[in-house]
Amino acid sequence: MPNDHDHPPAKKFKPGSVFFRYDKNKSGMLLPRKGNATTPIEVQRKQLPIYQAKPQLLNQLRQLHNAILIGETGSGKTTQIPQYLYEAGIGRQGLIAITQPRRVAAISLAGRVAEEKRTQLGKLVGYTVRFEDVTSSETKLKFMTDGMLLREAIGDPLLLRYTVVVLDEAHERTVHTDVLFGVVKAAQRRRRELNKIPLKVIVMSATMDVDLFSEYFNKSPVLYLEGRQHPIQIYYTKHPQSDYLQAALITIFQIHQEAPPSHDILVFMTGQEEIEALARTCRDIAKHLPDGCGPMVVIPLYASLPPAQQLRCFQPAPKGCRKVILSTNIAETSVTISGIKFVIDSGMVKAKRFSPDSGLEVLAVQRVSKAQAWQRAGRAGREESGSCYRLYTENEFDSLIPMTVPEIQRCNLSSVMLQLMALGVPDVMNFDFMSKPSTEAVRSAVNHLELLGAVERKEGQVFLTALGKKMASFPLEPRYSKTILLSPDYSCSDEILSIVSLLSVDTVLFNPPAKREEVLAARKKFSSSEGDHITLLNIYRAFKKVSGNKEWCRENFVNSRNMGLVKDVQAQLRDICLKLNMKLGSCGSEMGNVRRCIAHGMFVNAAELQPDGSYLALDTHQPVSIHPSSVLFQGKPAYVVFNELLHTSRCYMRDLCLVDADWLLEAAPEYFGRKLHPSKS
Numbered sequence: 001m002p003n004d005h006d007h008p009p010a011k012k013f014k015p016g017s018v019f020f021r022y023d024k025n026k027s028g029m030l031l032p033r034k035g036n037a038t039t040p041i042e043v044q045r046k047q048l049p050i051y052q053a054k055p056q057l058l059n060q061l062r063q064l065h066n067a068i069l070i071g072e073t074g075s076g077k078t079t080q081i082p083q084y085l086y087e088a089g090i091g092r093q094g095l096i097a098i099t100q101p102r103r104v105a106a107i108s109l110a111g112r113v114a115e116e117k118r119t120q121l122g123k124l125v126g127y128t129v130r131f132e133d134v135t136s137s138e139t140k141l142k143f144m145t146d147g148m149l150l151r152e153a154i155g156d157p158l159l160l161r162y163t164v165v166v167l168d169e170a171h172e173r174t175v176h177t178d179v180l181f182g183v184v185k186a187a188q189r190r191r192r193e194l195n196k197i198p199l200k201v202i203v204m205s206a207t208m209d210v211d212l213f214s215e216y217f218n219k220s221p222v223l224y225l226e227g228r229q230h231p232i233q234i235y236y237t238k239h240p241q242s243d244y245l246q247a248a249l250i251t252i253f254q255i256h257q258e259a260p261p262s263h264d265i266l267v268f269m270t271g272q273e274e275i276e277a278l279a280r281t282c283r284d285i286a287k288h289l290p291d292g293c294g295p296m297v298v299i300p301l302y303a304s305l306p307p308a309q310q311l312r313c314f315q316p317a318p319k320g321c322r323k324v325i326l327s328t329n330i331a332e333t334s335v336t337i338s339g340i341k342f343v344i345d346s347g348m349v350k351a352k353r354f355s356p357d358s359g360l361e362v363l364a365v366q367r368v369s370k371a372q373a374w375q376r377a378g379r380a381g382r383e384e385s386g387s388c389y390r391l392y393t394e395n396e397f398d399s400l401i402p403m404t405v406p407e408i409q410r411c412n413l414s415s416v417m418l419q420l421m422a423l424g425v426p427d428v429m430n431f432d433f434m435s436k437p438s439t440e441a442v443r444s445a446v447n448h449l450e451l452l453g454a455v456e457r458k459e460g461q462v463f464l465t466a467l468g469k470k471m472a473s474f475p476l477e478p479r480y481s482k483t484i485l486l487s488p489d490y491s492c493s494d495e496i497l498s499i500v501s502l503l504s505v506d507t508v509l510f511n512p513p514a515k516r517e518e519v520l521a522a523r524k525k526f527s528s529s530e531g532d533h534i535t536l537l538n539i540y541r542a543f544k545k546v547s548g549n550k551e552w553c554r555e556n557f558v559n560s561r562n563m564g565l566v567k568d569v570q571a572q573l574r575d576i577c578l579k580l581n582m583k584l585g586s587c588g589s590e591m592g593n594v595r596r597c598i599a600h601g602m603f604v605n606a607a608e609l610q611p612d613g614s615y616l617a618l619d620t621h622q623p624v625s626i627h628p629s630s631v632l633f634q635g636k637p638a639y640v641v642f643n644e645l646l647h648t649s650r651c652y653m654r655d656l657c658l659v660d661a662d663w664l665l666e667a668a669p670e671y672f673g674r675k676l677h678p679s680k681s
């Protein structure tokens with residue numbers, strides 16, 4: 001059923017806010033109305049709604065220290081504001097940083113802006129994401145993930161290299177963005193006190209709680225940018241759908257049969273496995289379509305794909321062929337994918353949920369917020385009008401929560417707390433958060449860091465230890481950095497660096513369900529009864545032995561591109577170790593050392609076999625199960641440590657390592673003295 005409202009619901013305008021009107025006829029009619037592909041890029045820039053407001057907007061931005069800018073998706077905020085500022089000479093003394101919650105957005109936006117400025121990427125316009133820096137001394141406009149700016153702040157809390165920080169997609173409220181809010185605010189204040197060059201902070205989004213943001217940023221004015229260049233038609237289902245995968249499939253093929261082949265489709269699903277399964281089904285069906293139905297190229301897009309593979313979605317499909325992109329929420333904000341005319345929104349997302357009571361952080365599939373649904377719709381209608389098919393009813397849409405709950409209120413905070421302390425924040429418990437995490441969550445994170453030896457308490461205050469300082473040097477979760485730092489004691493740094501890199505890159509193995517038997521047979525030769533970490537290490541060693549031979553990778557269902565990335569990550573982690581003067585070495589085939597080191601670093605995620613054959617997480621006494629993908633699935637080891645928990649029908653432990661109870665006791669005697677089974681403790 002079509003629905004007319006092609007904009008997010010009307011916004012309330014705050015007194016004192018500035019409103020920039022947009023007259024569609026003014027730009028569109030005067031300029032050639034050809035497709036974007038053939039329209040010169042400078043003409044495209046002038047057709048954007050933001051262009052009409054440029055002089056007044058610059059006037060405002062020149063005067064303000066803080067600004068909240070709200071404008072429709074596709075109005076030109078992200079690509080134009082940094083260029084306008086630069087061209088007008090605002091903030092020329094330093095760099096203009098534009099933060100993005102996701103790396104794919106940071107990379108693609110930098111590419112687009114470099115193209116608009118007719119310069120080579122990495123010169124005037126560059127980007128920095130984890131494990132990749134494409135900037136130079138000439139770079140003035142720097143797109144970066146919020147996490148990277150936060151890391152820079154550890155070395156330079158006043159962010160002195162920057163004169164403007166644009167915090168884009170602020171509505172996403174990732175934990176890094178939320179911490180950055182406090183960091184830039186503090187940097188701004190300190191710079192004023194020290195008479196340094198002022199720092200301008202611009203917060204942008206299409207869908208955000210302006211009152212909250214304005215209040216937080218010293219009652220800063222809100223600049224409303226009116227106008228959407230191209231309309232988006234929204235469709236809802238008549239009835240609730242029990243199976244969104246099936247509904248997505250039907251919608252894809254309905255569009256495929258009816259729409260011209262140049263109209264590409266972007267489908268929002270929840271995770272890699274679902275996306276790969278849907279991709280296979282689409283490809284199978286596409287082979288058997290009636291005559292007259294053109295070919296289709298199906299492109300999966302999710303965070304654990306290597307960057308080069310992620311960027312495939314931006315390449316045009318061959319002529320006469322439809323591009324169907326199946327994506328997680330990584331394509332939800334900021335990105336413009338050329339050719340996308342249709343968006344299909346499952347209405348679901350996989351997100352972290354943390355319970356301070358149980359201490360467990362789990363990934364679970366849940367409904368999106370309204371803000372996310374509008375962002376998803378906003379990926380259509382960027383080059384011309386578009387449509388968004390919501391695989392849920394209008395009533396269901398109405399019942400969605402308006403804004404996504406900030407990640408800081410639903411994730412494990414140990415990493416953030418460690419970073420805050422490394423930033424020199426005197427009282428982490430009272431950090432200036434826009435939305436405060438619960439006291440229990442903060443306490444639980446500090447306890448976790450204390451257990452890892454990263455912090456200590458003195459007279460009621462929490463301090464970073466020397467170990468904690470070193471841990472903060474790694475762009476990793478604290479338990480990973482701790483494991484790396486412990487590895488020289490067990491002479492297994494090479495092995496631990498490989499394992500941590502393999503776990504950071506995520507999907508290094510393919511597991512096509514249709515080839516389950518073949519996969520099992522191929523994996524058998526690497527499989528270790530000592531667990532998934534050692535199995536992964538065996539595969540990695542074999543991969544290096546054959547120098548990444550493509551044929552070998554295919555036979556063994558190994559993702560050769562991701563394995564290449566593992567090597568890069570490992571090299572960077574090794575550099576950090578060397579800077580910390582660590583003595584790196586290998587234990588050869590002595591895997592007991594490796595497991596012992598893992599037990600000492602990751603002991604907080606330990607589980608114990610119960611007499612009835614079930615498992616309990618030792619930290620929280622929560623029932624957990626071994627994920628079927630684990631090599632330990634068939635066995636019943638007495639003690640394991642696991643990498644993460646996945647919540648589906650049950651709480652599954654993924655990536656397990658067999659450990660001894662004695663090692664856990666050695667690692668944290670007091671802690672485990674209370675927790676282990678009586679016979680062990």
Ligand SMILES: Nc1ncnc2c1ncn2[C@@H]1O[C@H](COP(=O)(O)OP(=O)(O)OP(=O)(O)O)[C@@H](O)[C@H]1O
Pocket residue numbers: 036048071072073074075076077078079080108112205206333334335336337338378381382383
């Ligand atoms: N890579 C690209 N290829 C083609 N056109 C692009 C590209 N990036 C941006 N554009 C064009 O510029 C327009 C503005 O994009 P921009 O990202 O600046 O908008 P925005 O207001 O920041 O949107 P959002 O809130 O969705 O991030 C797009 O709608 C599109 O027409």
